[in-house]
Amino acid sequence: xxxVAIVAILVTMVLALIRTFLGPTEYDRMLAANSFxxxxxxxxxxxxxxxxxxxxxxxxxxxxxVNFVGTIAVMRFFEYNNPQDETDKPESxx
Amino acid sequence: MNVMLSWLSDAFLLVxxxxxxxxxxxxxxxxxxxxxxxxxxxxxxxxxxxxxxGLLLQMExxxxxxxxxxxxxxVLATNPTAxxxxxxxxxxxxxxxxxxxxxxxxxxxxxxxP
Amino acid sequence: xxxxxxxIRLTDLFAxxxxxxxxxxxxxxxxMNLDAVDVAFTEAxxxxxxxxxxxxxxxxxxxxxxxxxxxxxxxxxxxxGITGAALLYAIMxxxxxxxxxxxxxxxxSPRYIEQGPIEVGMPNMVTAVLASYRGYDTFGETVVIxxxxxxxxxxxxxxxxxxxxxxxxxxxxQIVVKAVARALIxxxxxxxxxxxxxxxxxxxxxxxxxxxxATGFVLYDLVFGDGSTHAVVPPAxxxxxxxxxxLIYGGVGVVSLLFDKAFLDYTALASDPVGGQHxxxxxxxxxxxxxxxxxxxxxxxxxxxxxxxx
Numbered sequence: 001x002x003x004v005a006i007v008a009i010l011v012t013m014v015l016a017l018i019r020t021f022l023g024p025t026e027y028d029r030m031l032a033a034n035s036f037x038x039x040x041x042x043x044x045x046x047x048x049x050x051x052x053x054x055x056x057x058x059x060x061x062x063x064x065x066v067n068f069v070g071t072i073a074v075m076r077f078f079e080y081n082n083p084q085d086e087t088d089k090p091e092s093x094x
Numbered sequence: 095m096n097v098m099l100s101w102l103s104d105a106f107l108l109v110x111x112x113x114x115x116x117x118x119x120x121x122x123x124x125x126x127x128x129x130x131x132x133x134x135x136x137x138x139x140x141x142x143x144x145x146x147x148g149l150l151l152q153m154e155x156x157x158x159x160x161x162x163x164x165x166x167x168x169v170l171a172t173n174p175t176a177x178x179x180x181x182x183x184x185x186x187x188x189x190x191x192x193x194x195x196x197x198x199x200x201x202x203x204x205x206x207x208p
Numbered sequence: 209x210x211x212x213x214x215x216i217r218l219t220d221l222f223a224x225x226x227x228x229x230x231x232x233x234x235x236x237x238x239x240m241n242l243d244a245v246d247v248a249f250t251e252a253x254x255x256x257x258x259x260x261x262x263x264x265x266x267x268x269x270x271x272x273x274x275x276x277x278x279x280x281x282x283x284x285x286x287x288x289g290i291t292g293a294a295l296l297y298a299i300m301x302x303x304x305x306x307x308x309x310x311x312x313x314x315x316x317s318p319r320y321i322e323q324g325p326i327e328v329g330m331p332n333m334v335t336a337v338l339a340s341y342r343g344y345d346t347f348g349e350t351v352v353i354x355x356x357x358x359x360x361x362x363x364x365x366x367x368x369x370x371x372x373x374x375x376x377x378x379x380x381x382q383i384v385v386k387a388v389a390r391a392l393i394x395x396x397x398x399x400x401x402x403x404x405x406x407x408x409x410x411x412x413x414x415x416x417x418x419x420x421x422a423t424g425f426v427l428y429d430l431v432f433g434d435g436s437t438h439a440v441v442p443p444a445x446x447x448x449x450x451x452x453x454x455l456i457y458g459g460v461g462v463v464s465l466l467f468d469k470a471f472l473d474y475t476a477l478a479s480d481p482v483g484g485q486h487x488x489x490x491x492x493x494x495x496x497x498x499x500x501x502x503x504x505x506x507x508x509x510x511x512x513x514x515x516x517x518x
Contacts, residue, residue: 001104002152005145008111012137015118019130020230021214026222027127027184033226034176035121035134037256038169039114040233042145044240045165049149055245055411057161058403059252062420063233064165065396066257068172069427070229072385075183076430077264078222168395175388182382 002050006043013039030074037067099151106148113141126192131181138173142166219274221267229260245411246334249403253419258504261426265511329482330408330489338413339489343472347457350496354454357503364510366443389431396424404497408486414493418500426508443509446502453499460491 016039019032041064048056113136120133146166153159211234215227232255239248303310320337328336338346404417429437460472467476474488475481 001107001148005107005111005148008114009145012114012118015115015122017211017230019121020223020227023223025127025189026220027180027187027189028130029223029226031127031131031134031177031180032121033230034180035117035137036230037233038138038142038173040237041165041169042114042142044237045162046145046149048240049153051241053240053243053245055249056240057158057165058411059236059240059245059248061161061165061168061399062249062403062416063236063252063256064168064172065392065399065420066252066423068176068392069257069423069430070260071176072179072389072427072430073261073264074226075179077268078183168392171388172392175384179382179385 002046006046006050009039009043009046013043026078030071030078033074034067034071037063037070041067103148103151106144106151110141110144110148113137113144117141127184127189128181128191131177131184135174135177138177139170142169142173221272221274222264225260225263225267228263229256232256232259246332246413246416249411249416250419253416253423257423258419258426258508261430262508262511265508269511269514327482328485328489330486332408332410332412334411335407335413335489335493339492340474340485343461343474343488343492346492346496347461347472350454350457350499353503354450354499357450357506360507360510361447364514366506366509367514386431389427393424393428396427397421400424404493405490407493408489414496415500417493418497419504421497421501422504422508425505429508429512437505438509441505443506446506446509449502450499450506453495453497453502456495456498457492460488460495464488 013036016032016036020029020036023029023032041060044056044063045060047053048060117133117137120136121130124130124133143166146162146169150159150162150166153162211227211231215224215231218224218227232251235255236248236252239245239251307313320333320341324330324333324336324341328340330336330340400417400420400423403412403420404414405412407413407417425437425441428440460474460477462471464473464476465471469476472488475484477487478484
């Protein structure tokens with residue numbers, strides 16, 4: 001049953017990654033990246049127990065913290081959007 | 095007792111995994127940012143504690159259990175906060191929820207009245 | 209690899225920064241899979257945390273959309289292709305990973321594995337090698353980090369009074385984030401101290417602990433406004449702390465010299481050699497942690513305090 005849960009987490013990670021690539025607005029990308037981070041915490045916690053890694057819980061806890069700080073940073077720096085950014089966009093943007 | 099614990103842990107892991115996948119599918123298929131926030135919020139706030147509980151029931155009594163509890167508390171404290179913060183920031187940025195038939199154009203554009 | 213390709217092809221630099229964070233996180237998971245826990249720790253702390261914040265604050269100072277390259281990329285592509293092919297050809301001669309008959313596993317590794325617990329007395333072999341057997345290299349790394357901080361200070365400098373932000377920030381009325389951050393920051397700092405002093409037994413050590421400690425302060429600065437951390441940790445103190453860390457490390461080496469032993473030979477520090485090793489590793493990791501913390505935080509100060517001159 002643990003493998004089922006780990007496979008489910010991996011599938012969710014791929015789905016969140018697709019949303020990070022697609023996301024029409026930046027808020028979607030922010031949300032998907034945060035979701036990806038949460039799934040990684042779960043993956044490390046469950047996978048570490050299943051595969052008997054050393055000190056995996058320390059890494060999981062660290063990553064939960066880093067994910068939070070990263071999301072707050074992205075949100076904070078994005079809200080100070082310079083109006084000049086919109087006019088910088090090239091015509092042939094990908 | 096051990097059999098019941100293992101059965102309970104399997105149930106938690108199964109339900110948690112299922113909720114994870116539905117959250118992921120919701121993240122992809124929902125039409126609007128705010129509905130995606132709701133889908134992602136389900137994964138973070140419900141599926142993560144269920145999965146961690148399932149893991150907790152499978153471990154022996156050791157320091158690792160306390161660490162898993164710490165991760166659980168931390169995840170429960172920060173993930174809803176981050177989701178709320180993102181939704182509020184998006185609202186501040188001008189995006190309005192997509193209402194069927196009312197707004198023309200794709201969801202995610204700033205509305206005319208802030 | 210797909211993430212790397214996407215990061216190159218996208219022109220929206222904001223999305224690229226987020227993809228870098230995701231990439232660093234996947235690399236950390238890969239390192240965990242290869243049983244390299246300390247490296248995964250450092251990668252997660254530095255790559256996904258601090259680097260994302262620094263890149264975003266740097267992005268605020270420049271344009272957000274990548275401009276078109278002026279020249280054709282054929283010549284650089286050729287150079288990269290030839291160099292890459294040469295490197296791949298050289299790798300093919302190397303022994304396979306984990307091959308027990310490789311030369312590196314014949315002399316050096318067995319000695320560390322067998323003699324490490326006896327000579328240094330520490331369960332975590334990575335810390336034993338990093339801080340004791342290869343202590344001189346780690347001293348070099350610490351000085352490199354200090355020099356990087358010095359270079360950023362010389363080039364950018366820390367603005368004395370961060371300008372008040374025009375307009376209302378989204379963080380300004382986010383009460384939930386503020387309350388949760390207030391509760392979490394002490395826990396983050398406590399975790400950093402745990403990682404610092406637990407490095408002897410599990411994964412951890414000075415580098416990771418310094419970065420996590422700085423992350424706590426960075427979170428405070430992000431949530432409560434630019435420049436609010438200046439009141440808590442003034443930049444002048446950071447300069448002194450960075451120098452103090454390197455001084456502690458070098459000082460331990462000099463003390464060993466004064467006791468008629470080699471530079472950074474920790475057995476000179478206490479009456480019994482293993483106790484001396486423990487004390488030496490403790491002091492040295494403390495020095496590393498202090499330097500890494502002050503350098504990371506001062507680089508963050510240098511980037512985040514500036515605004516775009518338009």
